[in-house]
Amino acid sequence: MSDEIKHECGLAFIRLRKPLPYYLEKYGTALYGLNKLYLLMEKQHNRGQDGSGIASVKLNVPNGYAFLNRMRSAVPQSIAEIFQKIGLEVKELEKYQKDISQHPELLKGHLPMLGELMLGHLRYGTQGKNNVEFCHPFIKRDLIPARNLALAGNFNLVNTDELYQLLNIEPGEFQKQSDLAAMMEVVHHFLVKEDELNPNNASIVHVLQKATPLFDGGYTIGGLTGNGNSFVMRDAHGIRPAYYFANDEFIVAASERAAIRTTFNVGENEVKELMPGCALIVNEEGAFQIHQILPPKERRACSFERIYFSRGSDEKIYRERIALGHHLSKTVLEAIDYNLKQTIFSYIPNTAEVAFYGLVKGMEEYLNQIKIQRILSWGNDITEEKLQEMINRKIRQEKIAIKDVKLRTFITEDNNRNEMVQHVYDITYGTVKKNEDTLVVIDDSIVRGTTLKESIIRMLARLEPKKIIVVSSAPQIRYPDCYGIDMSKMGDFIAFKAALSLHKKRGMEGNLIELFNTCKEMERNNQLHTENIVRQVYKPFTTEEISAEIAQLITPPELNLSVEVIFQTIEDLHDSCPTNTGDWYFTGNYPTPGGNRVCNRAFMNYMEGKNIRGY
Template sequence: MSEAIKHECGIALIRLLKPLSFYQQKYGTALYGLNKLYLLMEKQHNRGQDGAGIATIKLDVTPGNRYISRYRAMGSNAVSEIFEYVQKKFADIQHTPELFENTEWLKEHVSFTGEVLMGHLRYGTHGKNSIENCHPFLRQNNWMSRNLVIAGNFNMTNVDELLEQLFELGQHPKERADTVTVLEKIGHFLDAENQFLFDNFKAEGFSNAEISRLISDNLDVAKILRRSAKTWDGGYTIEGIFGHGDAFVMRDPSGIRPAYYYYDDEIVVVTSERPAIQTAFNVAFDAIKEIKPGHALIIKKNGEISEEQFKEPEEHKSCSFERIYFSRGSDAAIYGERKQLGRLLCPQILEAVNYDFKNTVFSFIPNTAEVAFYGMVDGLHKHIKKYQRDTLLNRADKISDTELEEMLSLEPRVEKIAIKDVKLRTFITQDADRQDMVSHVYDTTYGIINSGQDNLVVIDDSIVRGTTLKQSILRILDRLGPKKIVVVSSAPQIRYPDCYGIDMSRMGEFVAFEAAISLLKESGREHIIWETYEKCQASLEMNKEDVENYIKAIYDPFTDEEIAAKIAQIISPKNVKAEIKVIYQTLDNLHKACPAHLGDWYFSGNYPTPGGNKVVNRAFMNWVEGKNQRAYV
């Protein structure tokens, strides 16, 4: 993607089902779990560049010994920093086999040698990035079964409502953030379940020490999660560990955020992306499952594994942006879907260049649009074969050798035109100088385009703001002298904010919104802006279940093609010589390419939860009122 979109986040959970001595004997190391956790996090590094964290819990530790270890770090090298820190814990003994291979000694004396391991990769949003914002979060208590560690890939849309519920319980949260509300909500019902069990076992005459063990054995994890998530509105995959060793990963009822898992008799593992598990554990594609929407994968301390419903599943609306851009394309299903996105764009592309293969060069914006580009090329070859067959079969007269040779030699001109240069540091503070530096982030391959004669088609994942196209890419492509530049987006027009984990929350940042507003003003329909604003204001007094997405009215008067044409005008740099055209994927074709991942609210405005409609209306009001802030906490 030419304009990187941040998103939250990546998770990894490992539960070792055997004693540490088993892994020492079979794999030659008691650090098997830590090594695998490192692999899982590195293989998902694309999901977090702002920070990371890990936590481990040791099972059956005698009282008086620490059993929870946690370490967090900030920055793009956070994963390496974390595991270097952990490695130092073993530095003094790694050359002393009698200690380094003694799993009982390690567990008693060295931190991070636990059987339950959690990892998290973080992308921060809107400047909120500090070590306190890095997961995992810890809620501590002297009762082992009341300790809670959580991390997740989530955003809640109704944080104010959730905070009010915590106030009513008598709590005093230290900040207004969804991470705090989730931690304290689960923590509250964890405490309640502990107290319920304690009272029951106490009435039966058990001692306090006996009760602690009985609580660990009988804690109803699904019940705690059902009570905790009752009023949550958002997209989430949340992993958690209780201090005594029960673990869970829960997925929102619409399946918005991804969660994959695998288990055998040695290990349970959960991640945000399937290929991480495939690579780290060398398991087949079809051995890995998805946690069902509204369900939690629960791993009890005794090793019992179950997938239990904690909330009624809604219509499945898993995030299509995961398929288009976020998740690595090494997933077999995602790779196929991205290729299909490229293929389905071929009719629009060919119409835009008047089917002129001889004078058109096809390329892509590096690097994540490459797979869609391969699909586009497949589609172009398929079109040519059909054209050749139809022409030769239906031709009445005899074809000459020259014509036949020309017909059979027809193929798309495929080239790598744009090259993403090394990351240039824009250390000059003046805006003009900084913009000039940004314009050199990409370079081009010269000598391929016939100046004034060739069309140039370049495909990108999506077009969000259009600023990189305007300030950099289109300028450098225009230097090559094409008569026409066709910019193709493998995603539909991004029209609405996301509120479930992607850093797209301010209306004014979407070039499609800018185009629609310009068209309204130019066509004398500016009143629609104010009518929409009044509806948004009135909705503040409504129940969230009754609120609609009123911002659809901004786009309704115009066709997709009219908005795309206006976008082409907006992103065209001054003094550009080539004609600029912009083509977007259609919603219908998006759904054809990704039939199992129909979450498309940022394109369609059809939010899967009531809170989404509240957020989009608030985002529009912020834009009208000139407030440069996101519409949710």
């Protein structure tokens, strides 16, 4: 998307089911598991660039030796740094014993991160700061192995304060900024209680059954215990994604199906989806089961996974993004008055390319129908020249904009910075017939509209098209997210700004005050979670009215140029992405009560002039 937002952490889990010498003999290295963990994380690096971390558990370690270890990094290339450090440690060991890599158990004893259980995480900081202390996994240590816990996840919780109160814990400054810290306290609390009841035989199923009903949010979490138990679990609505694969050599889980397929070279149907409310639980012997921990609720898997976040190398996601673009073709044809001769199609940014293919496919289908009708209308009056001209008609596609990844806007003074932002993209000159061609560009989604106004529209205007049509493969983003995407402030959304502008133009500002007072009253009665009041902000206006107002807001005032914005419909979104129906950021229909509370709080913050998070 042209407006970058932080989002979606990534999880990677591997449990080796054979002794380390097996992998040395079959694959030529005792580091097989670590190598695969690196690939699994690297294939998901799009999911988190604020830091990463790994934890490992060694099985059958003599008393007095470390069995749970962790490495984390918050540098720009954090995955590479972690695994480079491990590589350097191996080289250092080889100085003292050249063939140590041929002795897996000896290598295991001297290389901290070499173990049979591995948990990796990629972080996008939706809460907390971006220093290394906030990188997952978090760990809790104890003298009793079964009470040691490493935990990581792709999630946000919206009830961390309540969790601390439940455990009668006064959180420190660090704990207040990390929802994983709150989750860790809860899971570890029940892990200790379970171990007290069943020493050395604690049931992870019981632990999760007691802990996870307390969490309000969307999550996929992974955990390792010091005695060799492990788990990966998904929330009851399936908001955050999780997939797994198992054979007799290893068990693996990750946030993206394609990452598992590529890393381990397995077929699509071999990688299973971990269903909502279920946990993949592996015991210390390496046997695994899928347990239904929470009763499954209405499936609300995040639709942004399919629109933008997950990598498009997954064949289902690829087809769905094609469909997103294809569904928009009829509306776009109407907007250009079916004049394909004088319309150029392009996309910004590169992540919108697949949806662009779908849009062009729809245009080609229409053009082919026209060709057939015209040729049939000629009857016997067909000449080679006429036929050649008709067959050679194509949809005009151009690479209009190229992002200059080397350009950085170091200057922060507003006027100078806006000038610099305009040049983040380079344009391709000579592609547009001035004042004749309409330019249609497709984007994944439009969040803030800032980049469109300050960079893309200004840049495209230099080509002097007759009209610019911006097409979003996602519907209007109207509401904050609180389940893993960093969209928590109402004032950031161009759709919200458009609604406010319409209220002002029509003398309806009083409605906003009334809604604000309603939220304040609900807050006093502890009812802020019961209803999404912010829906009433949009109710007086049609989707088309808000789209038209967005078009005005993203058009720089000094440009004498017609700009139109077309958004995906909710109905076509669900038709394109039938398994991921989570749409609360578009519709305000939150799957948990905490979502309503966050949304109402974000509106109150805006009305009070507070530029802070809604949770």
